[in-house]
Amino acid sequence: MAKKGQTYKVYTEEEKMEAVRLYESGVSSREVARRLGIPEKRQVLNWVNKVRIGETLTAYRSNQTWRKGRPKSKFTSIEEELAYIKAENEYLKKRYPNLNGE
Numbered sequence: 001m002a003k004k005g006q007t008y009k010v011y012t013e014e015e016k017m018e019a020v021r022l023y024e025s026g027v028s029s030r031e032v033a034r035r036l037g038i039p040e041k042r043q044v045l046n047w048v049n050k051v052r053i054g055e056t057l058t059a060y061r062s063n064q065t066w067r068k069g070r071p072k073s074k075f076t077s078i079e080e081e082l083a084y085i086k087a088e089n090e091y092l093k094k095r096y097p098n099l100n101g102e
Helices: 013-024 029-036 041-053 078-095
Strands: none
Touching (some): 013 029
16 A cells, blocks of 8 residues: 555666566576666566566556546636635535435
8 A cells, every 4th residue: 555655766668678588588487686776576477477478568647647537626816716615515505405404
């Protein structure tokens, strides 16, 4: 489980292909990980499996593409944000009249 503030090492495609090449030449996954400074041998095996089934090893996620759902609203001023919140509050009062204690 990821811990707050934890960062992950991002490997280039060349580093990944080097790991796959070493593994394919007969070096064990544990030894490949040790030589290249990869913390887990399982990561090497994941890259090897991706290459074998024909997937690319490039990073498939950028900072924005993996996020789902409605994008966060950006407000140019505090007044604009306050007006938005008031309108949202009025809408909810009309939509659910029994929730505000009447």
